Amino acid sequence: MTELLNKDGVRVTLGGDGDTVATVTLDNPAKRNAQTAATWRALTEAGRLLPGSVRVAVLRAEGKSFSAGLDLGVITPEGIPGMPSFHELARYPEAQLDDAIAEYQEAFTWWRRNDIVSLAAVHGHAIGAGFQLALACDLRVCADDVQFAMRETSLGLVPDLTGTRPLVELVGYARALEICATGRFVRAEEAERVGLANLVVPRAELDAAVGDLTAALLAAPRDAVVETKALLRGAVTRSYDEQRAAERAAQGRRLRDLAGVGE
Template sequence: MTMPAPLLDKDGVRLEADDAVATVTLTNPDKRNVQSPALWRALTEAGRALPGAVRVVVVRGEGKSFSAGLDRQAFTPEGFDGEPSFLDLARGDDAVLDATIAEYQDAFTWLRRPDILSVAAVQGHAIGAGFQLALSCDLRVVADDVQFSMRETSLGLVPDLTGTHPLVSLIGYARALEICVTGRYVHADEAARSGLANVAVPAADLDATTRDLVAALLAAPRDAVIETKALLQGVTGRTLDEQRTAERAAQGRRLRDLAGLGD
């Protein structure tokens, strides 16, 4: 069977879709799928190119590593071809610097959209930006060789690609602070035990386990999944009474829809 052509294949990112499932693959295994501004723009483009039928997005990396993080070339005076180096950005206008980082963050935030569920299938190194990409997904399946590490603070920086919020939400402030400040590795057993990973499996089983999870996610009706995800995403910003109100409103919409009374 001939697979359809990728919807996008550029700058180290490939997007493929098969009915309700899309796969976003980092495609630079020779460099352990290091990240760059061009890759971040391609990730953002992948999010915009998703067909409307897609319900689940799987994010994976080719080769032995999910992603070893930011390409250190960003910190050299020459930077990347056609791109301002990070050193040039630092010397520039505050508003431009802020807008540029916000643009980089867009590559990660779309994976939290309420109309899709995102699953990171993570093997090998997931460092810095790679760790944050995995954290941007709703769920994480990890291989037993996984090595998460948040190295930014050790390099004099901070994690700024939207990873801090899910990290604290998943494992709590104290453990998140310790992981970020020390930059140490978090291996598969700790990831599963702490809640960073939904499940850890032998590397040979990573793809099959991810497929099984995707099939289970697709079993429930789409609109109920969307409402449930929105409810859970809003918990931390609501009081109990506010959450009760949100639950009632969501359930009312579902009941009207099931009764054929929806808009």
């Protein structure tokens, strides 16, 4: 294993044949992997550090919780070191506030890149920012003790770390609204039933299940997986005829590549 990063509660290692698998670990179990601006900067850096050999990015966490969400120190007037408090953010000019939130969102964005498949191994609590981080990934394998919750509205806020669109895509508008507006827990059985979890396994089997799925993802030719991910991600915004055209174009590229025929 090769360590690429270890800072601010985020550790990144490379492994697999030819360094094809990157493992990003939330590593602040004493605080239940609560997130701060420093966490998000480290996660953003993790995405930038991944070499081109990486095909699968696994997100996991140490300790009893995947992530308890935002470090609530930021809602106090004094805030936390290295991150403006909510009171300070509220006084930013509109453009500066927009830029600050956009910077935070970068930590949640790169997991959707077409050149990798991202996989969250989720156990225990995944609350607020933790829930949104799991939603940032393409796939979620969950332990049977998982508890998702979107608690931002309970604080008078909204989910703003890119989680609203994938949540609606996965469970539908009405259920997404109910989950966010009530802040209730979504446990393992429901998570699997409504599509939040691709797979639920006993906690002791989580690492093995993630390893099996990772191996299956690596079995197919990389370019075919990349093209397929791009097709599926674009399907939600294309019309039927536009999607048909995108499929034809992608298949043409694959056929030419397999046959060794230039463009």
